[in-house]
Amino acid sequence: MRVCVRTYVRACVRACVRAYIYTYIHTYIHACMHACIHTYKHTYIHTYKHTYIHTYIHTYKHTYIHTYIHTYIHTYIHTYIHTYITYYIHTYIHTYIHTHIHTYIYKYMHTYIHTSKTYINTVHTYIHTYITYIPSYIHTYYIHTYIHTYTTYIHTYIHTYIHTYIHTYIHTYIHTYIHTSYIHTYKNNKYIHT
Helix, strand or coil, X not given: CHHHHHHHHHHHHHHHHHHHHHHHHHXXXXXXXXXXXXXXXXXXXXXXXXXXXXXXXXXXXXXXXXXXXXHHHHHHHHHHHHHHHHXXXXXXXXXXXXXXXXXXXXXXHHHHHHHCHHHHHHHHHHHHHHHHHHHHHHHHHHHHXXXXXXXXXXXXXXXXXXXXXXXXXXXXXXXXXXXXXXXXXXXXXCCCCC
């Protein structure tokens, strides 16, 4: 009887221990894993996403695009290009036009033309001849010829249009159409008595 009780108690204890250990392990593993997964997915990933994506990238974007690029554009365009345009080009234009061209004009025109009296006399003769030639050319070749040609053209056009086309049209319309259609129609309808 005692052996049976001991065996029964041992069996009960073992069953309880096994059940407890199995339940504990099962509960712990599933609870812990679930807690870990939940923590990782909903807390860590959300925090990472919020920290990295919404904070770091937004800060980077704001800092780089809105601050650095804006500053770069402002510095480059409004400072460098403004300095380049105002200083360099102005200095270049001033140096080239007011110094180089002025010196060239002074050296070439003042020295060469002033020194070469033959050239000046040739230019004077050419200008005098050309000025004399221009009125003659305008009068003889341009005005007289053009007006004569244009007058002839207008006269020919008026003669052709008015005396030929209009005359032919009037003759054709009045003497042919009206005479043929109008008179013979009324004549056939006995509105005109002969």
